[in-house]
Amino acid sequence: MSDAPHSGVRFRGVIDLDEHKVHDRPTIYVYEAPVRAWHWTNALAITVLAVTGYFIGSPPPALAGEASAHFLFGYIRFIHFAAAYILAVGFLVRIYWGFVGNSHSRQIFYLPVWERTWWAGVVHEALWYLFLRKEPKKYVGHNPLAQTAMFFMFTLFTLFMIITGFALYSEGAGIDSWQAKLFGWVFNLFPNSMTVHTLHHYGMWVIIIFAMLHIYAAIREDIMSRQTMISTMISGERQFRDDRED
Amino acid sequence: MAIETFYDVIRRQGISRRSFVKFCNLTAASLGLGPLAATQMAEALETKPRTPVIWMHGLECTCCSESFIRSAHPLAKDIILSMLSLDYDDTIMAAAGHQAEAILEETKAKYKGQYILAVEGNPPLNEDGMFCIDGGKPFVEKLKWMAEDASAIIAWGACASWGCVQAAKPNPTQATPIDKVIKNKPIIKVPGCPPIAEVMTGVVTYITTFGRLPELDRHGRPKMFYSLRFHDKCNRRPHFDAGQYVEEWDDEGARKGYCLYKMGCKGPTTYNACSTVRWNNGVSFPIQSGHGCIGCSEDGFWDQGSFYDRLTGINAFGVELNADRIGATAAGVAGAAVVVHAAATVVKRLTSKTDA
Structure with a gap:
């Protein structure tokens, strides 16, 4: 996997560097701060929403005891609604960032189905997951299979x-609420809110x-692929582990 | 006989002219209208003939009629005999046979564009409507024929509004709600199986008094009765918010009147006035009596799985499964796939390393 160490490379200022092999590995800044902040806020919101949502069901x-002594279900619903607002506002901000951010910030919103290389990438990554290819390809952003899943x-x-x-939510907020005005059309499609x-x-x-597949794939790719994954979503920097052409 | 006006009726009920004028003044004042409006209002009530109503029955069980005649505020007799001119209702009218059918023709010709068509039940469309024959004709034809010259249509009950039990899957007779058959008339839906008596008479009273339909919601239901869920005004709502539920029919919670959410109460998804107007002259309503709401005023309430499940099922391949069982199974399969895939990855990596 790892390429040969470059003899001429030195790391300046590393205190305990002595016998280590030094790799010159290219690093690219991919995920801008708003994307990363959104990712983790969103992950937290989804976790809270899934747990509270499960309890609502x-x-x-x-x-x-007396009803006046408790407000448990009220709090569960409150937390669900609060997390939902955070998720929704975050999603709007994320869409905005898809317009003003770098090209990778747009990836989750569309699939470049008109590009043949993209399709080839989907097939290659799928075969890599089926253990039929020795190596995955390198991508700065999401690989095409990941992009499809996302x-x-x-x-x-x-x-x-x-x-x-x-x-x-508009059912509780009332038929004159802005939620009902914006989202009430859902009940034209499904008249029974059940x-x-x-x-x-x-x-x-x-x-x-x-989430399960996403976390598994991120960990697996972090270990197996030719680039960093998890740290990239923390620092924003993607490091490639080799410098080969293909 | 000329059709009586509203004024004739209230005079006959013993209300003096003085009280009548007072009523007009008060109403005009409370609506924020000027002094002239009271005179106009009085004139309208004195001169406007009562609205002729034709009440037809399609595929139904007559529970709407049963409910209607039990109305206490206003009394059904006041409505039928005084406030409106119920010219045809084959279930409660004295006339029968050709005599009765002649009334339809007469009303249609004489009050073209003025009468209200109230429909209880719905027409089945399969086999050219042969599953419901009324007066020798398929009901769907009779309905379309009478609807042509009606000013508005009242769709009584879940049958006329949504389809109800005869339209439950697989709906062999293709029973179809009124608004899917008649497209060019204002239709007011008054769903429920049956609708609350006071809601029915309230709608009729509104239409006859003001000469127009009340404000309707997106599904065509009168907002004044159907804009809130049962749940929003439920007397057990504090227990819902507190997290106190009936877990079984004979447990402590059931005796204490806790929330019936876990017992499959459809209150949170049912728009109706039960928890405010109540039934049988305001005596009670299902939840007050200890049973959850079955959602009878909602679309397709027969096809939402058990009345006693909170998470309702989807019916696939004839097997009822609820959302959590399907979701947990899918998540379990995905989790197992992840584990197997991870194991395969490790094996592959170890074996390829030994090769190298």
Whole structure:
């Protein structure tokens, strides 16, 4: 995997550098600060939303005593709604950043299906995951397979969850609320809001499955691929582990 | 006989002219209208003939009629005999056969564009409508024919509004709600199985008094009765917010009147006035009596899985599964796939290293 150490390279100022092999590895700044901040805020919001959402569907065991002494379900719902607003506002900010940020910040919002090299990349990465290719390709941004998974399972479903979520929220906020005016059309598609509840619940499971695959793929790629993954989403810098052509 | 006016009716009920004028003045004042408006209002009530109503029955169970005749505020008798001119209702009218059918023709010709068509039940469209024959004709034809010259249509109950049980999957007769059959008339939906008596009479009273339909929501339901969920005004709502639920029908929570959310109460997804108007002259309503709402005023409430499940199912391949079981299974499969894939990755890496 690792390329031969460059003999001429020196690292200045490293105190305990003695016998180590020194690699000259290219580093690129990929994920700008707003993208990273959004990523982790969003991850936290999704975690909170999934946990509270699960409890909204299947509430914890009943509490004893007077109703006036408790507000448990009220708090669960409050936390769900608060996290939902953070997710929704974050998504809007993220869309804005897709316009003003670098080219990688747009990746989760579209699939370049018109590019043949992109399709070839999808196939290659899929074969790499099926153990049929020795090596993955190198990408500065998301690889095409990851981009596909993010677009379908994350971006579309997050949008779906925001829309159905606000539609359900509008039921409590009232038919004159802005939520009802903006998202009430959902009930034209599904007149019985029980259906919307059920679909919103399925959406949670799709996003949970996405999170599982996403975390697994990130860890696996961090170990197996030719570039850094997890630290990239923390520092924003992607380091390539080789400098080969292909 | 000329159709009575609203004024004739209230005079006949023993209300004096003085009280009548007072009523007009007060109403005009409370609406923020000028002194002239009271005179106009009085004139309208004195001269406007009562609205002729034709009440037809399609595929239905007559629970709407049963509910209607139990209305207490206003009394159904006041509505039928006084406030409006119920010219045709084959269930409660004295006339029968050709005599009854003649009334339809007469109303259609005489009050063209003026009468209200109230429909209880819905027409089945399959086999050219042969699953509901009324007066020797498929009901769907009779409905379309009477709707042609109606000023507005009231869709009584879940049947006329959404389809109800006869339209539940697989809907063999293709029972179809009124608004999917009649497209060119204002339609007011008054869903429920049956609708609350006072909601029905309230809608009729509004239309006859003001000569127009009340404000409707996006589904065509009157906002004044259907803009809030049952849940929003439920007397057990504090238990919902506190996190106190009935877990089983005979537990402590059930005795203490805790929230029925876990027992599958559809209150949070059902738009109706049950928790405010209540039933049987305001005596009670399902949740007050200890049973969850089944969501009878909602679209397709028969197809939302069990009445007693909070997470309703989707019916796939004839097997009922709820959202959590499907989701957890899918997540389990994905998790197992991740583990297997990770193991395969390790094996592959170890073996390829020994090769090298």
